[in-house]
Amino acid sequence: MSVKAPSVSKRYRIVGLVAILSLILAACASEEETTTTAAPESVEEATTTTAAPVTTTTEPLPRDVTISFQNWYFQATMKEAYDQYIASFLAQNDRVIEVAVETQPYPRYHDVLNVKLTANQPPEVSWINASVGPQYVTSGRLVNLLPYIEQVEGFNLDDFPEDALRPWMHGDELVALPFTNANNVLYFNTEIFAAAGIPIPLELQEQGNWTWESLKDIAKQLVDSGAAEYGFYFNNGLYTPGWRNLIEIYAPYGARPWSLDGKQCLFDSPETIEATQLVWDMVFVDAAHPGPSVAADFAAGNIGMTLARQNYVGRLREVPFGWDVTVAPDGPAGYVPSLAQNGIVAWKDSENPDLGAQFVVHTLTPENAAIFSINTPSPRRSLQNLETLTQFPTGFTDEQLERAVIPSLQAESFELEYYHPQYAAVDREAKVVFDRQVWVEDANVPEAMAAVCSNIDPLMTR
Numbered sequence: 140m141s142v143k144a145p146s147v148s149k150r151y152r153i154v155g156l157v158a159i160l161s162l163i164l165a166a167c168a169s170e171e172e173t174t175t176t177a178a179p180e181s182v183e184e185a186t187t188t189t190a191a192p193v194t195t196t197t198e199p200l201p202r203d204v205t206i207s208f209q210n211w212y213f214q215a216t217m218k219e220a221y222d223q224y225i226a227s228f229l230a231q232n233d234r235v236i237e238v239a240v241e242t243q244p245y246p247r248y249h250d251v252l253n254v255k256l257t258a259n260q261p262p263e264v265s266w267i268n269a270s271v272g273p274q275y276v277t278s279g280r281l282v283n284l285l286p287y288i289e290q291v292e293g294f295n296l297d298d299f300p301e302d303a304l305r306p307w308m309h310g311d312e313l314v315a316l317p318f319t320n321a322n323n324v325l326y327f328n329t330e331i332f333a334a335a336g337i338p339i340p341l342e343l344q345e346q347g348n349w350t351w352e353s354l355k356d357i358a359k360q361l362v363d364s365g366a367a368e369y370g371f372y373f374n375n376g377l378y379t380p381g382w383r384n385l386i387e388i389y390a391p392y393g394a395r396p397w398s399l400d401g402k403q404c405l406f407d408s409p410e411t412i413e414a415t416q417l418v419w420d421m422v423f424v425d426a427a428h429p430g431p432s433v434a435a436d437f438a439a440g441n442i443g444m445t446l447a448r449q450n451y452v453g454r455l456r457e458v459p460f461g462w463d464v465t466v467a468p469d470g471p472a473g474y475v476p477s478l479a480q481n482g483i484v485a486w487k488d489s490e491n492p493d494l495g496a497q498f499v500v501h502t503l504t505p506e507n508a509a510i511f512s513i514n515t516p517s518p519r520r521s522l523q524n525l526e527t528l529t530q531f532p533t534g535f536t537d538e539q540l541e542r543a544v545i546p547s548l549q550a551e552s553f554e555l556e557y558y559h560p561q562y563a564a565v566d567r568e569a570k571v572v573f574d575r576q577v578w579v580e581d582a583n584v585p586e587a588m589a590a591v592c593s594n595i596d597p598l599m600t601r
Contacts, residue, residue, distance in 0.1 A: 203234075203236045204234050204235050204236065204237075204491055204494060205235070205236065205237040205238075205239055206235055206237075206238055206239070206262075206263040206264065206489075206491050206494050206495055206498060207238075207239045207241060207262035207263050207264070207489075208238055208239065208240050208241070208262060208263065208264040208265070208498070209241045209242075209243065209248075209251075209252060209255075209262040209264070209265040209266070210240070210241075210242055210243075210265070210266045211242065211243055211244065211245040211248040211266060211268075212242065212245070213240060213242040215450065215453045215454075216450050216453050216513045216514050217450065217514050219513060220507075220510050220511050220513055220514060221240075221502075223507070223510055224498075224501060224502045224507055224510075225238045225240075227501070227507075228497075228498055228501050232494070232497070234494065235494055235498075238498070241262065245268075245380065246379060246380065248266075248268075249267075249268065249271055249563070252265060252267075256280070259488055261280070261486035261488060261489050262486065262489060262495075263485060263486065263489040263490070263491050263492065263494060263495030263498070264483065264484070264485055264486075264495045264498055264499055265483070265484060265486070266318075266481055266482065266483055266484075267315065267481065267482050267483075267484055268481050268556070269306060269479065269480055269481050269482065269555060269556040269558055270383065270556050270557055270558045270559075270562050270566070271558070271562045271563060272306055272307070272315070272481075272482055272558055273306070273558055273559075273560055273562075274560070274562070274563075275314075275315075275484065276306070276307060276308070276309050276314055276315065277309055279309075279487075280486060280487050280488060281309070281314035281315065281484050281485065281486065281487065282314065282484070282485040282486065282487050282492050282493075282495065282496045282499075283312035283313065283314060284313050284314065284315070284316060284485070284496055284499060284500060285312065285313050287493075287496045287497055287499075287500045288313075288500055291500055291501075291504060293504070293505065294500065294503075294504055294505070295505065295521075296313075298505070298519040298520055298521050299316075299317070299518055299519060299520075300518070300520060303317045303320075303480055303518040304317070306480070306482075306555070306558070307482050314484060315482030315483060315484045316482060316483055316499060316500070316503045317480040317481065317482055317518045318481065318482065318483045318502065318503060318508075318511065318518075319479055319480055319481045319511075319514070319515050319518075320478055320479075320480055320515050320516045320517055320518045320523075320548070321448050321449065321450075321478065321479040321480075321481075321514075321515040322448075322449060322476050322477070322478055322479075322515065322516070322544065322547035322548070323375070323387055323446045323447060323448060323449075323467055323476070323477065323547075324446070324447060324448070324449055324451070324452075324464045324465075324466070324467075324543045324544065325340060325444060325445075325446055325464060325465050325466060325467055325468070325543070326437060326444065326445050326446075326447060326451070326452075326455070326462055326463075326464050327339060327340055327443060327444045327445075327462065327463060327464070327465075328367070328437070328440065328442065328443055328444070328460055328461070328462055329460075329461040329462060329463055330460045330461050331361060331366045331367045331442075331443045331460075332361070332366075332443065334364070334366040335360060335361050335364035335366035335367070335443075336364070337357055337360050337361060337364070338357075339463070340354075340357075340444070340465050341463065341465055341542075343357075344465055344466075349465070349466075349468050349469060350468050350469045350470065351388055351391065351392075351414075351417060351468045351469070351470050352417070353468070354371060354444070354468045355371075355417055355420065355421055355425070355427070357370065357443075357444075358370025358371040358421060358425065358427035358428065358443060358444065359421075359425040359427045361427070361443040361444075362425065362426060362427045362443075366443070367441060367442060367443040368441040368442065369426075369427060369428060369429055369435060369441065369442045369443070370421075370425075370427035370428070370442070370443045370444065371421060371427055371428050371442070371443060371444045371445065371446075372428060372429055372435050372437060372442050372444070372445045372446075373387070373418075373428070373445075373446055374437060374445045374446060374447035374448075374451060375387075375446070375447065375448070377418070377431075377578070378431045378574075378578060381566060381569075381570045381573065382396075382569055382570060382573045382577075383396075383556070383557060383566065385414065385415065385418065386477045386554060386556065386557060387446055387467060387477055388414045388417065388418060388470065389410075389411060389414050389554075390470075390472070390475040390476070390477055390553075390554035391467070391468070391469055391470025391471070391472050391473065391474065391475045392410050392411075392413060392414040392470040392471055392472060393410045393470070393471060393472040394408060394410035394411035394413070394414045395408075395410075395411065395557075396411070396557055396569070397557075397559065397565075397595075397599060401559045401560060401561075401599065402599050403599060404591070404592035404595055404596055404599055406569070406588045406589075406591040406592050406595075407585070407588045407589045407591070407592045410471075411588060412584060412585050412588050414470070415577065415584055415588060416584045416585075419577065419578075419582060419584050422578070423580050423582070430578075431574075431578045436454075437451075437454075437455075438454045438455060438458050440458060440459065440460045446467060448515065449514070449515050449516075449533070449535075449544055450513070450514045450515065452464075452533065452534035452535060453534060455534070456534060463539070464535065464539050464542065464543040465542055465543050466542070466543055466546050466547065467547075472552070473552065474546070474550060474552075475550070475552045475553060475554055476546075476547035476550050476553050476554070477553065477554045477555070477556070478547065478553050478554070478555055478556075479515075479555075479556050480518055480555060480556070481556075483499050483502060483503070484499065485498070485499050505519065505521065505522070508522055509522055509527055509530065512527055512528050512530070512533065513533060516528065516544065516545075516548050523545070523548045523549075524545075525537060525540055525541060525545065528540050528544065528545075559598075561598045564598050565595050565598050565599075568591075568594040568595045568598065569591050569594065569595055571594065572587060572590050572591045572594055573587075573591070576590055
């Protein structure tokens, strides 16, 4: 009995006669083209019919089924992990012959998803970002995963902290599982620091002086010395993805864009203005951070420091310069890391919601969640340790993991990604002001932040 090798495409195929004898890793093709149909702004607008609940039947279930999986990133170590999930799922499930992977760039990801929801053609499985999570969680269109979890021996849902599951609960139903626990790591180019003769961040940390103010100061020194084109770079982006990545400095400054209940704008608070001003000064006064029209990449070797996800280390495997890592800087509120705990869901009104739910649960078993540690630490408590993280080639040494990754998992205070019931509209209105009044050379930051609140105040009370 033999197994055919998969073709190089977005679709992962395993063809057998009766049983699958081995796991097959497939490659992912380039991104698919997507419709340009105008997308609704929320899942509520996208919901045109009430989806029927998943029911059981005694009739024979279909065989040779394809299930679809939509995500916003499928490269490098992320792809490596999901390749293994897909192969093992196909090997143990004789109803599914294929998992079709569709990757959409993040800026348009939820628009594309909402178009599919409008057409009542959702994928079986998709990721949803925490920032817009409440729209989908409360939509009534997501499969309750609890019955499927109960069918998997050893899944141990109690391994997930309550705080990690709470955003994904709808009443007594768990309609998504958090699959990421992404933190940011401060990478720095050791050769640039040596050429500039400036103490590295680790030295400042040992002195108790590793703050955003000191980061700003040394970023300028690196540029003024001529050793770096830019001293620092927010790798996740400030301009195209938008203001939301300022969470990295907002959190340690005790700043927020709005109140926890989503009813009061806080962009114009003293804390938020102070943090935003510091970043603006780095860009437009010190010229130490790339501006809005500049393409930049720490891996190019001309930037002193960058704040990037743990899995960015994959970009540094073959760079011709030395680098090291530490945690993000402190602010007036101390060390407050951000964590991105995005969800993976199955859609009720897809063609195969039961198989979609089975795939979702399969990806988060203890064994598969451990594999994901190659990208980010797992939300599972039992896997947030050095022993687990070192089982896979993370690209970091044990010392670097202990120094730069594990502290964020054990931090007493942390900030989850921002969310709001009207997030899509709020984000759009805020981004308009940031683009036109904040990220410009003649900006008055306090006035601009007040303008942000003027734009989004009508949305705060909805």
